[in-house]
Amino acid sequence: MPTGTIDYHERTKHSPKSVREGGYGLNFDNKPTPYKEYTDRPTVPLADRIRPPQQSALASIAEPTPDGDPTREPRPDLETVTTLCYYAAGITKRIDRRGRSLLFRAAATTGALYHVDLYVVCGDLEDGGGDDGDAGHGLEAGVYHFDPRTLSLNVLRAGDYRGVLANASGDAGVADAPLSIVATSTWWRNAWKYGARTFRHAFWDSGTTLANLLAVAHALDYRAAVVTGFADRPVADLLGLEPEREAPLEIVPIGGGDPIPETAPASVGSITPDTAPLSPDEKTFPLIHEAWAAGTLESGAAADAWRSGRPAGSVGTRDPGDGDRLALEPVDGETASSRPLHETIRRRGSCREYEREPISVRKLSTVLDRAVRGVPMDVRGEDAPSLSFVDPYLIVNAVDGLEPGAYHYRPAAGELERLRTGEFRSEAGHLALDQRLAADAAVCLYFLTDLEEIADALGDRGYRAAQLEASLTAGRLYLGTYAHRTLGGTGLTFYDDAVSEFFAPRAAGQTPMFLYTMGRPA
Template sequence: MAEWKPTLAQHYHERTKYDPETIAQKARSLDWDKQPLPYKDYKLGTTYDLKPYLNNAPTDEENWEKWHRLSRFLLLSYGVTAKLQTPSGDQILLRAAPSAGGLYPAEVYLIVRGLSFLPEGLYNYQCKTHSLIHFWEDSVWPSLKTACFWDSTLENTELAIAVSAIFYRSAWRYEDRAYRRIFLDTGHLLGNLELAGSLTDYRPHLIGGFNDDKMNELLYLNPQEEGVITVAGLADILEIKQNLPPTTTALPSKANHHFSANIPDGNLLSHLHELTKIETEPNLSSKKRKEAERKDKYNFPFCLKVSTETQPIFWGEQLEGLQETILKRRSTRGFNGEEITLDELKKLLSFTYQPQDYWRQSLDSTPDFFDLNLVSTFVAVSGVTDLEEGCYYYAPSSQELRQIRFKNFRRELHYLCLGQDLGRDAAAVIFQTADLQQAITLYGDRAYRYLHLDAGHLGQRLNLVAIYLKLGVSGIAGFFDNQVNEVLGIPEDEAALYITTLGRPRRG
C-alpha cells in the first residue's frame, strides 16, 4: 500500500492549530476601522415584510397561514432575537444561531420555484428587519437543479435555501483559522433550520455536494469574497408529494496531495476553499451514502461503562418549550463551578444524539447530517453527581459513557481552552473530534467542511437543551489542539473540531 501523503486539508489543519509557544507571537491588534458589517445590503429589489405574520391573529388574507409559517421558520432559524446597547451607543443585534465573536458570516437565501404566495426568483433574508428582498425575479430553478447535480430533493419541492458565507466577516478577527469557525457557525444554523422546520411543518433536505461555481453564479456572489456553503431543498410536509425520503447529503471532492507548503498566511483560507470545490458530478460508484447505524469506538474490556438511556425531554404539547428556548438561547459567560446531575447530562446527550426518541413529539427522527459516523464525542467530567471524574467516550449506538481516563482535568481544561475560565469552571466539557485521514479518504478535502458543519449542528442541539434545562452552555472553537488530544488520550491524527462547555451559570 502506498504511503499516505498529507492533503491540503490536513496541511491547513496543522497550520491553523493554536500552539502555546507561538500563539503570543501571532497575536495582533484588531483594526476596528475595518470591522465588517454582519448584514448584506441590496440596493434594488422588492421588500416583503415578514413581521406582520409573526404574532398577529390570522386575517382573511388568502395565504396568511403560509406567510406565518415561513416568517416563523426564518425568525427561529437566523432571526434577531435580542438587542444589546454598547457603552458607545452602538446596537448589537443577536441572532437565533450563535456565531463566534458575534461576526455572523452566514447569509441566508431563498430560491423559489412556484409558491402561490411568493413570486419565483431569488430572495435574501434580511434578518435585521425580518424581511425578504426579492432581488432577482426570473426562474432559476433549472439552474439550481443543474448546480446540485439534479438532486432528487429538488424534484417535488418548490422552495430551497442556500447558505453562503462572507469570509472576511470571520477572517477579520480569526484570520486563516476562521474557516473552521465559518463552518461551525453554519452548523449552528443548520441545527436551527432542522428544529425550526419541525415547528413550522417544513423539512430541510441538506445538499452538501454541489457545483460551487455554478451556485455562486446563480446567487450573483463574488467568489473572491464569499461562497455558498450548503443548499437545502425545503419540503412542505403538509403537501404529501413533498414528504421525501432521506437522500445522500455529501459528495466527495478531490484530495489535494500536491500543493505548495509555502502558501502565505492570510491566503490559506481562500486556498483551501477553492480547492475543495466540486466541478462535475462524481461517478455514482464514488458517492458515499450514509450508513443506517452509527459505529461506536473505544470499547475497552474493563473500562467503567455508564448507561445514558433516559426518558426524552418533553418540549410541550405544541413544542412551545422548544420555540421559547430557541428565542431566548444565549451563550453563558461564566459558570459557578457547581455540579450538574447525571440525569441532566443524560438528557443533554439524549436530545443531541438520539433524535429517533423524539418522533412522538413531531420532531424529525432522522435529521440530515453529512456523516456522523466520522464524528466522535468525548466528555471530560469535572463535576457531575454520581459520575466519577475523568474523560469518557460517548457511544451513541450503545447509549453509554465509557471511561478512558481517570482524574480531574480542571487545570488542563482551563489551559487548553486558552485560559478561559469556562473550561476550568465547567461541570462537563464535550469534545467533538474526527479521524481526519479517514474522512478525507471518503470525501476528499471537502470532508473538512462536512466535519465542522456536523460538529456545529450537534453543538447547537447541545446549546438548546442546556438552556431548556436551565444550565449554562458555551461553545469554544479556539483551543490548543494538541493538548486536547493529550487530555483525552486519543491519537495525534484525531482532529479536535469543537468544544462545548456545560455547567451552572454564574449569576451577575
Template sequence: MISALEYHERTKHSPQGVRESGYQLDFDNKPRPFKSYEDLPRRALSDRVRLTGIPALSTITPTHADFSHERPVPVDDLTALSYFSTGITKQLTRQDRELLFRAAACTGALYHIDLYAVCGDLEGLEAGVYHVDPRSLSLDVLREGDYRGILDAASDHDGVSTAPVTFVVTSTWWRNAWKYRDRAYRHAFWDSGTVLANLLATAESLSLPAEVVLGFADEPVAELLGVDPEREAPLELVPVGTGDHVPDATRIDPIDPATSPLSPDEREFPLIHDAWRASTLESGGEARDWRSRARERSIGRREGGDGDRIELDPVDYETESKRPLHETIRRRGSCRAYEREPVSFRKFSTVLDRATRGVPLDGRGSDSPSLQFVDAYMIANGVDGVSPGSYHYHPEAGELERLTDGECRSEAAHLALDQRLGGEAAACLYFLTDLDVVVDRLGNRGYQLAQLEAAATAGRCYLATYAHRNLGGTGLTFYDDFVTTFLSPRADGQTPMFLYTLGEPA
C-alpha cells in the same frame, strides 16, 4: 490550491503560536455583520413570526427527512424558518452602543453566515431567488422567476428536486476573518452548523421535512446568487417541504448586485479561498457519487474499549422540559462564567442524548450510527453521579466510557486556549475525527462534512442546554494537538473539530 489536511495543520492553535502571533484587532476596520444591497427591490415576509409551542427537546431529534408526502411552505413558515435561524432575537444597549444578538451562536458574534431562499410560487410570495435580511426580516430580490432547477441540477438530490423552497447557506469570509484570520474557513462550518441546528429544529416544529445537502456543484450555485467565492461562498443547501418536481434548469444571466462596503479596508485571506476551492465539486453527477461514498460506512471514529461504563438517564418525551423552541432560541446565549456547582445527571444525559441522535445530512447512510464522522469525548468536572475525569461517549449504547480518573479543571482550562470557562464548566464536550481517513475516503469535501457534523451536533447541544432551566453553554476554541494528546491513547490520530461547554451560568 491547498489540501484540507494542510489547511487544518496550518491553522492549528498552540500556546507558542498564540503568544507569538502579535495580531491586534483594528476596531476602526471591523466589518458590519450584515450584507446590505444598495438598490435591490424587497419583498416583505409576514408581520408576525409563527409560534408552534412545540417543546425544544422534541424538535432536536432528526426528521430523517421524508420528501414522499407533499407539504407546501407558505410565507408564514418561511418567515419562522428565517427568523429562528438568523434573525435578531435580542437588542441590548451598552455604553451607548446597540448590540444585536442573533438566533444562533456565532464565533465572535461576527455573524458572517447568510441565508438565501430559492423558491417556486409560495402562498404569499412569488417564485424567485431572495436574500434574507435579518435586520428587517424581509427579502432582497436577486432574481424573479423559478430557478430551483439550477439547484436540482447542481445537487442531483431527491429532496432538492421536489422542495418548494431550498435555502442556500453562505459565509462572507472577511466578516469572520477580521478577527480569526485564516481559521475563518473552519468557522464557516462551525457557525453554519449552529444556524442549521436552529433551521432543522424549526422545520421539525412546523412538520416540514428538511435535510442538509453538502454535495452540490459549487460554481452554478454561486452564479445563481451572484456572489464571488473569493469573498462569499455557498456552503450548504437545505431543501424544505415537498411538492411537484421542480422545473428543469434554464440558462441564467450573470448578476453582480452592488452591496455596501463591509469596512473601510476589506482584506483577503488567500488560504481560505484556496481551501474552499480545493473542496469544490464540478457537477451534480460528481455530487451524487461523493454522496454515495459518504453513505457507505462510518469513518473517522474509534471503537470503544474496556473502560468502566456509565449509562445515561435521559428523560422521556412525556417528562421532558416543555420550554417551547421559540423561547429556547430567544433565551439562548453564550455563557461568560459558570458556577462551580454540579449539574443534574438527568439534564446532562438528556442534552447529550438528544443532541447526538444524528443530523440529517445528505452524506449520512439511512442506517448510520448516531454520529457517523466524529467521536464525542468529555471532560467531566461537575456532573452529579459522574466521577471527575475524561470519557468517550458511545451514543449508540447511550453510555459514557471512563478513560481517566480525577478532577482536571486546570487541564480543561488550558485545552480551551487557557480560557477559564473551560475549567469552570461542568462538562467539556470535544468532537474529534480522524481526518487522514476522512479525507482519504471523501476528499477535501470530507473535511467540510466532519466539521459540519460536529458543529450541527454542538448547535443541538445549545438548544438542548437552553431548554433547561439553570443550564447554559458556549462553544470555545482550543489548542488542537493538546486536546488529542490529553484524550490519547483512545484519540490518537484524531483531531478536534468543535468544543462545547455547559454548566450552571454564574
C-alpha cells in the same frame, strides 16, 4: 500549489506558541458590518407576523432524519419562510450597554461577527393567510437574500430557479422541494478577527444556524435535510456571489411534493448585484479560498458520485474499548423540559461565567440523548450510526452521580466509556486556550475525527462534512442546554494537538473539530 484541507487544518492549528506570537491588534475603524446591504436590488417584506413553533425544544432537536409528510402537511408558505429565517438567523435579542445597542441573532456565531447569510430559492408560495382571513401578498418564485435588519428579502432573480439547485446538487430532495435555503459565508466578516481560521468557522457557524433551521422545520413538520454535495460554481452564480469573498456552504430543501416545472432553467449565467462595502479596507486571506476551492465539485453528477461513493459505516471515528461503561439516564418525553423551541431560541446565549456547582446527570443525559441522534445530511448512509464522522469525548468535572474524569460517549448505546478518572479542571482550562470558562464548566464536550481517514474516503470536501456534523450537533446541544432553566453553555476554541494528546491513546490520530461547554451559569 493549492492548499488541501488537511494542510489548511495543520496550518491553522492553535498552540500556546502560536497564540502567544500570532496576536495582532484589531482595527475597529475597519471592522466589517455584520450585514449585507444591496444597493441596486428591490426588497419584499416577509410576513407581518411570526407564528412561533410551539413544539418543545427537546422534541424538535431529537429528529435523526427528515420525517415530515408532505402529503399530509400544508405546503410551505410565506409565513413558513418568515419563521424559518427569523429563528435561524434573525435578530432575537437587544442589549443596551454603555450607550450602545448590541443586537444578537438567533444562533451562536464566533465573535458575534455574523458572517453566515441565508438565501431563499423557491417556487410561488402563498401568503399563509391568518386567523382573521386577511389575505396577504405571498411570495413569487425567485431567488432572495434574507436581510435580518428589516425582516425582508432582497430580490436577486424573479422566476423559478429551483432547477439550478437541483441540477447542481443531483439531490432528489432538492428537486422535490417547494423551497430551499442556501447558507453562505462572507469570509472577511469573520477573518477581520480570526484570519485564516475563518474557513473552520464557516462550518462552525453555519452548523449552529442550520441546527436552528432544522429544529424549526421539524417542529413545523416539514421534511428538511442538509445537502453538502453540490457543484459550487453554479450555486454561486445563481446567488450572484464571488467565492473569493462569499461562498455557498450548504443547501437545505424544505418540504416536498412540489416537482420543478420542466420549463424551469437548469443553469443560469452569473449576476453581479451591487453591494455596499463591508469596511473601508477589506482584506483577503488566500488560504481561506484555497481551502474552499480544494473541496469544490464540478457538476451534479460529481456531487452524486461523491455522496454515493463513500464507504458504509462511520469514517474517522474510533471503536469502543474495554473501559468501564456507565449508562446515561435521560428522562422520557413526558418528564422532559417542555420549554417551547421559540422560547429556547430567544433565551439561548453564550454563557460568560459558570458557577463551580454540579449539574444533574439526568439533565446531561437528556441533552446528550436528544442532541446526538444524527444529523440529517446527504452524505450520511441510511444505516449510518448517530455520528458518522466525529467522536464525542467529555471532560466531566461536576455532574452529580458521575465520577469526574475523561469519557468517550457512545450515542447508539447511550453509554459513557471511562478513559481516565480524576478532576481535570486545570487541564480543561488549558486545552481551551487557557480560558477559565472551560475550567469552571461542569462538562467540556469535544468532537474529534481522523482527517486522514476522512480525506481518503471523501476527499477534501469531507472536511466540510466532518466540521458540519460536529457543529450542527453542537448547535443542538445549545438548544438542549437552554431548554433547561438552570443550564447554560457556550462554544470555545482550543489547542488542537493538546486536545488530541489529552484523550490519547483512544484519540490517537484524531484532531478536534469543535468544543462545547455546559454548566450552571453564574
